[in-house]
Amino acid sequence: MDIPYAEEVRPDTGLTNGKIAIWLFLASEVMLFGALFASYILIRTGAESWPRGDTLLDVPLATFNTIVLITSSITMVMAWASLMRNRFGTYRIYMGATILLGFVFLTVKYFEYSHHLSLGEFPSTNNFLAVYYTMTGLHMLHVLGGMVVNAYFWGPGATLWKTNPVWFTNRVEHSGLFWHFVDLVWIFLFPTLYLL
Amino acid sequence: MTSDHAAAPMTSDHAADIDKHVRVYITVFVALMVLTVATVAVSYLDLSVPMAVTVALIIATVKGSLVACYFMHLISEKKLIHAVLILTAVFFVALILLPILTVNDSFGIDG
Amino acid sequence: MSEPPVVAAMPTVAHDAHHEELSFWRKYVFSTDHKVIGIQYCITGLVFLLFGFSLMMLMRWQLAYPETALPLLGFLGAERMPGGTMLPEFYNSLGAMHGTIMVFLGVVPLAVGGFGNFVLPLQIGAPDMAFPKLNMISYWCLFLGGVIMFASFFAPGGAAQSGWTSYTPLANIATTGQTWWLVGMVFLITSSLLGAVNFITTTIQIRAKGLTFWRFPFFVWTQFVTAFLLLLAFPPLESAAVMQLMDRLLGTSFFLPSGLVVSGQVLEVAGGGNPLLWQHLFWFLAHPEVYVLILPAMGIIAEVITNNTRKPLWGYRSMVYSLIFLGFMSFIVWAHHMFMTGMGTAMATFFQTTTMIISIPSVVILTSLIISLWGGSIRFNTPMLFAIGFLPMFGIGGLTGLPLAFNVPDIPLHDTYYVIAHFHYVVAPGTIFALFAGIYYWFPKATGRMMNETLGKIHFWGSFVSMNVVFMPMFIIGLAGVSRRLFDGGATYTFAEPILHWNVVSSWGAWALGIAQIPFIFNFFRSIRNGEKSGDNPWQATTIEWAAPSPPPHGNFAVAPEAHRGPYEYSVPGAAKDFQPQHEA
Numbered sequence: 001m002d003i004p005y006a007e008e009v010r011p012d013t014g015l016t017n018g019k020i021a022i023w024l025f026l027a028s029e030v031m032l033f034g035a036l037f038a039s040y041i042l043i044r045t046g047a048e049s050w051p052r053g054d055t056l057l058d059v060p061l062a063t064f065n066t067i068v069l070i071t072s073s074i075t076m077v078m079a080w081a082s083l084m085r086n087r088f089g090t091y092r093i094y095m096g097a098t099i100l101l102g103f104v105f106l107t108v109k110y111f112e113y114s115h116h117l118s119l120g121e122f123p124s125t126n127n128f129l130a131v132y133y134t135m136t137g138l139h140m141l142h143v144l145g146g147m148v149v150n151a152y153f154w155g156p157g158a159t160l161w162k163t164n165p166v167w168f169t170n171r172v173e174h175s176g177l178f179w180h181f182v183d184l185v186w187i188f189l190f191p192t193l194y195l196l
Numbered sequence: 197m198t199s200d201h202a203a204a205p206m207t208s209d210h211a212a213d214i215d216k217h218v219r220v221y222i223t224v225f226v227a228l229m230v231l232t233v234a235t236v237a238v239s240y241l242d243l244s245v246p247m248a249v250t251v252a253l254i255i256a257t258v259k260g261s262l263v264a265c266y267f268m269h270l271i272s273e274k275k276l277i278h279a280v281l282i283l284t285a286v287f288f289v290a291l292i293l294l295p296i297l298t299v300n301d302s303f304g305i306d307g
Numbered sequence: 308m309s310e311p312p313v314v315a316a317m318p319t320v321a322h323d324a325h326h327e328e329l330s331f332w333r334k335y336v337f338s339t340d341h342k343v344i345g346i347q348y349c350i351t352g353l354v355f356l357l358f359g360f361s362l363m364m365l366m367r368w369q370l371a372y373p374e375t376a377l378p379l380l381g382f383l384g385a386e387r388m389p390g391g392t393m394l395p396e397f398y399n400s401l402g403a404m405h406g407t408i409m410v411f412l413g414v415v416p417l418a419v420g421g422f423g424n425f426v427l428p429l430q431i432g433a434p435d436m437a438f439p440k441l442n443m444i445s446y447w448c449l450f451l452g453g454v455i456m457f458a459s460f461f462a463p464g465g466a467a468q469s470g471w472t473s474y475t476p477l478a479n480i481a482t483t484g485q486t487w488w489l490v491g492m493v494f495l496i497t498s499s500l501l502g503a504v505n506f507i508t509t510t511i512q513i514r515a516k517g518l519t520f521w522r523f524p525f526f527v528w529t530q531f532v533t534a535f536l537l538l539l540a541f542p543p544l545e546s547a548a549v550m551q552l553m554d555r556l557l558g559t560s561f562f563l564p565s566g567l568v569v570s571g572q573v574l575e576v577a578g579g580g581n582p583l584l585w586q587h588l589f590w591f592l593a594h595p596e597v598y599v600l601i602l603p604a605m606g607i608i609a610e611v612i613t614n615n616t617r618k619p620l621w622g623y624r625s626m627v628y629s630l631i632f633l634g635f636m637s638f639i640v641w642a643h644h645m646f647m648t649g650m651g652t653a654m655a656t657f658f659q660t661t662t663m664i665i666s667i668p669s670v671v672i673l674t675s676l677i678i679s680l681w682g683g684s685i686r687f688n689t690p691m692l693f694a695i696g697f698l699p700m701f702g703i704g705g706l707t708g709l710p711l712a713f714n715v716p717d718i719p720l721h722d723t724y725y726v727i728a729h730f731h732y733v734v735a736p737g738t739i740f741a742l743f744a745g746i747y748y749w750f751p752k753a754t755g756r757m758m759n760e761t762l763g764k765i766h767f768w769g770s771f772v773s774m775n776v777v778f779m780p781m782f783i784i785g786l787a788g789v790s791r792r793l794f795d796g797g798a799t800y801t802f803a804e805p806i807l808h809w810n811v812v813s814s815w816g817a818w819a820l821g822i823a824q825i826p827f828i829f830n831f832f833r834s835i836r837n838g839e840k841s842g843d844n845p846w847q848a849t850t851i852e853w854a855a856p857s858p859p860p861h862g863n864f865a866v867a868p869e870a871h872r873g874p875y876e877y878s879v880p881g882a883a884k885d886f887q888p889q890h891e892a
Contacts, residue, residue: 002434003434003435003436003437003438003439003513004512004513005437005512005513006437010512013274013276013511013512014274015274015276015277015512017437017438017508017512017513019277020276020277020507020508020511020512021437021438021504021505021508023277023280023281024280024503024504024507024508024538025500025504027280027281027283027284027538027539028500028503028504028538028539028541028542029542030284030285030288031284031287031288031291031539031540031542031543032542032543032545032546033546034288034291034292034542034543035291035542035543035545035546035547035588035591036546037292038291038292038295038296038543038587038588039546039547039550039561039584039588041292041296042295042296042299042581042583042584042587043561043579043580043581043584045296045300046299046579046581047579048579054239059236059239063232063236066232067229067232070225070228070229070232071225073263073267074221074222074224074225074267076267077221077267078218078221081214081217081218081221084214085214122557122558123553123557123558123559124557124558124559124560124576124577125577126577126579127559127560127561127577127579127580130553130559130560130561130577133553134549134550134553134559134561138546138549176267176268177268180263180264180267180268181268183263183267184260184263184264187256187259187260187263188256188260190235191235191239191252191253191255191256192252192256195235195236195239195248195252196239196245196248196249196252276511283535283539283635284539287539287540287638290638290639291543291591294587294639294642294654294657295583295584295587295588297653297654298587298642298645298650298654299581299583299587299650301650301651301652301653301654301655302651303651303652303653304651304652304653304655305649305651305652
């Protein structure tokens with residue numbers, strides 16, 4: 001059975017099913033991270049004292065990571081644009097770069113976490129660290145999830161390009177939307193945790 | 197290794213449009229880099245906490261808007277998507293504001 | 308007359324050229340067909356409804372006859388009912404799990420997962436949901452969450468016992484069962500989120516040609532708004548659950564204040580957390596959640612009433628506007644559950660105001676449903692009995708909520724049996740009656756057979772009377788000041804002595820309610836095989852689901868239906884028959 005509007009847009013809404021679905025999902029993610037930001041505000045304003053982010057965390061490393069993630073966003077959108085221009089090879093390169101940059105981000109976070117843990121700075125040590133680990137941890141899980149999906153579209157999923165290029169391009173676009181959202185969260189998370 | 201199928205993906209955009217879009221993407225990328233440097237630079241200015249928070253949030257909002265509008269194509273997206281996101285934004289604001297206002301509300305409480 | 312399922316040969320909505328015969332597992336267990344999934348949700352929901360009800364029947368023994376042994380129940384073991392006498396900890400876990408199971412594993416899976424999945428695509432003339440595989444994943448997430456919740460009874464220390472609300476810091480220090488509760492909730496929340504994405508996309512994109520939003524049956528509107536509530540209100544609870552898990556497993560202090568003393572000793576944690584943070588995040592979900600419980604019910608009632616009065620719904624447009632307004636407002640009333648947490652008068656005023664405002668659309672919808680009866684040719688079949696019964700019951704539930712909406716009257720009423728009576732009136736003879744109405748109404752579509760009317764009427768009258776016997780006395784003892792969640796139902800308080808006998812009345816009502824379900828259970832299973840054959844449209848209804856065969860085949864419609872008129876064209880002046888189906892040319 002074929003479900004309509006999986007590939008072609010529905011005339012009156014101008015949208016495909018997947019496009020609506022990914023934005024709805026992102027809306028729910030806004031509320032998920034929103035709750036964590038709200039929690040951070042409540043706990044911080046209720047605390048007797050709260051360390052400035054740069055006193056406990058490595059700002060240069062996180063700045064590097066911010067640049068990494070923003071760069072991965074442009075490689076992601078370029079991957080999609082390459083498909084729109086019918087350049088599958090270029091798509092492969094950009095998508096590969098996106099995945100690689102995601103891997104770099106995760107590696108940096110691994111070193112950050114190890115460093116803190118080796119200094120005895122656990123989530124249970126104080127609420128600043130609890131918030132830090134929880135928010136960056138959840139963000140990291142999203143980076144990992146995005147990478148898994150991207151890897152699928154770089155590898156085994158890419159065979160769809162041959163049979164249904166339109167649908168494949170749409171799916172890459174939707175994956176890109178998720179990836180940009182992950183970048184967007186970091187854009188707010190970085191100054192909040194590291195600089196304030 | 198380009199695939200040897202027939203036509204380019206059919207969407208509402210054509211090849212020339214894509215070139216224009218790519219120019220925009222690169223411009224946005226440069227802007228994001230500059231703003232990232234600005235974010236970190238401002239943190240060295242030793243502003244008061246309320247000022248620091250305000251400036252950081254403004255810069256982050258500008259960066260986030262650029263990502264949303266151009267990388268995520270929100271600026272040319274359909275009204276339905278905009279409507280869903282505006283609704284979400286309203287509830288997001290409620291979630292951020294109401295708990296902190298409620299916990300700190302001291303009207304009518306003595307001492 | 309029911310036609311044999313028509314598949315490959317007929318021109319359909321871009322039907323596949325061939326159909327591989329699916330294995331038993333792919334057809335009935337891991338199915339992506341919305342009808343199979345809908346039935347899976349229904350069965351799961353009904354089983355958990357029965358289980359949650361049984362937990363309550365056990366609680367009611369303790370409340371009626373505090374610390375009296377019921378020897379049969381000694382089998383539950385020494386940690387729960389040594390010698391058949393209930394331990395307080397076990398009572399608490401029964402209470403917490405009764406609430407959790409009824410809300411998240413009973414009503415929502417039935418109302419949304421079951422009715423939503425089965426009826427929605429049929430009512431909009433769709434071949435299936437927009438994302439059939441995602442739909443299947445949603446169900447199995449729910450199933451897993453249910454298994455975890457059930458299994459938590461066997462965790463050391465028993466199941467969660469900090470109320471269905473899991474307030475901190477009590478929940479932080481509770482036994483292992485609470486961790487299982489949190490993990491189970493993550494699965495249940497995920498199931499609902501994925502389902503919500505599917506429902507919204509399907510409603511917008513897969514509806515039939517000619518089916519504009521203003522031609523939707525009211526049931527479709529309610530499922531649509533409910534999906535938005537689930538989508539946007541559940542994530543904060545998921546975040547909160549993660550934070551409580553971090554507190555319990557990794558020693559963080561999100562919800563633990565400094566200097567908390569537990570069993571005479573100061574807790575060795577970093578502190579600095581805020582227990583109220585949990586309450587805000589919990590109620591941010593849990594208030595919209597109660598509208599998730601009632602909106603699909605209102606949708607079902609609307610369908611059953613128009614069909615059995617042979618009249619269009621009165622005030623359809625106002626009802627839809629009210630529904631949308633209600634959905635929106637539901638996100639900004641939540642702290643009326645927190646009036647007693649020390650908030651100042653400014654924020655209390657805000658939440659009282661929004662809560663009063665939200666009662667308006669509720670009243671509009673209920674009043675429209677009542678007025679819809681006026682001048683109708685009423686058929687008093689079983690679905691209609693439950694639908695009519697719903698109206699005054701929801702009325703009582705809604706009106707008794709009004710004192711709770713204000714912070715001052717809330718002072719003597721908060722956390723008393725008054726609250727329990729209020730919300731049970733809305734959910735039990737409210738929503739659950741609507742669900743029963745829906746089962747009797749759509750059973751023919753799902754099975755091709757009618758349920759027995761006589762057994763249905765016995766089920767209705769038995770349930771209607773006993774529901775009131777259970778819950779009406781609770782207003783009395785609540786107004787007298789008896790708190791909820793008391794292991795002995797208030798027996799240790801001298802002020803409660805004059806009214807304690809009502810506990811016995813409620814308990815016997817509850818056991819009678821249990822017995823009243825027996826004709827339903829028997830009817831349900833017997834009618835699957837032996838019920839009178841129904842044909843496609845036994846109720847002479849107008850909405851599109853009745854155009855499909857009973858039961859519908861995979862793909863639902865031989866030819867894609869098209870909507871030509873509104874959903875409730877009953878008794879159109881000058882027409883040959885008293886109903887004009889939406890899809891008929």
